[in-house]
Amino acid sequence: xxxxxxxxxxxxxxxxxxxxxxxxxxxxxxxxxxxxxxxxxxxxxxxxxxxxxxxxxxxxxxxxxxxxxxxxxxxxxxxxxxxxxxxxxxxxxxxxxxxxxxxxxxxxxxxxxxxx
Amino acid sequence: xxxxxxxxxxxxxxxxxxxxxxxxxxxxxxxxxxxxxxxxxxxxxxxxxxxxxxxxxxxxxxxxxxxxxxxxxxxxxxxxxxxxxxxxxxxxxxxxxxxxxxxxxxxxxxx
Numbered sequence: 410x411x412x413x414x415x416x417x418x419x420x421x422x423x424x425x426x427x428x429x430x431x432x433x434x435x436x437x438x439x440x441x442x443x444x445x446x447x448x449x450x451x452x453x454x455x456x457x458x459x460x461x462x463x464x465x466x467x468x469x470x471x472x473x474x475x476x477x478x479x480x481x482x483x484x485x486x487x488x489x490x491x492x493x494x495x496x497x498x499x500x501x502x503x504x505x506x507x508x509x510x511x512x513x514x515x516x517x518x519x520x521x522x523x524x525x
Numbered sequence: 526x527x528x529x530x531x532x533x534x535x536x537x538x539x540x541x542x543x544x545x546x547x548x549x550x551x552x553x554x555x556x557x558x559x560x561x562x563x564x565x566x567x568x569x570x571x572x573x574x575x576x577x578x579x580x581x582x583x584x585x586x587x588x589x590x591x592x593x594x595x596x597x598x599x600x601x602x603x604x605x606x607x608x609x610x611x612x613x614x615x616x617x618x619x620x621x622x623x624x625x626x627x628x629x630x631x632x633x634x635x636x
Binding site: 440442449450451452453454457459464465500504506512513514516517518519 | 529567569570571574613621622623625626629
């Protein structure tokens, strides 16, 4: 079974530029998560999708971050414009279950973003 | 107060010893608890989950949960150098399974 795929693996941009990350979850997984992990910290949930609907985006900085999951499969996360403090690893995860389930979340390899 | 707090590291233990990792959480309504392992430069991988008070054993790993004290721990017996990693405690809230992670504890097992 293929795992969670993410691209690109690394990205370096200047502040105020835009960047987009892509995630393809494990086939059949209904729930998709985007996390931000700053060096030395645990992952912080940015947004959670159940199929193509948003379940939680309370920690997403909506003035600069946006995410979508069209057709309930793959997802993109965009930052526009980027700030220095956005330098982090962006992790995508997916889980199979229905809303409220306590499924195992499977993480992708992450995208390491550096903002100069 | 942080929602999920782990014992500050780094933690260094000799090979063959028991490593003890601790985590406290603030939401009394939390129902599910997870330990993830994260090697440097890699993504987190689940090693243990626990849902009810008491101990849960899986090979060399034992998770312990005490909901009254809002405390969860992970014991690693017969620690190996390959166990050297950051261990993340994660707690699921009662609604829609949202995970909140602690800051992680770095474990180093030296030969």
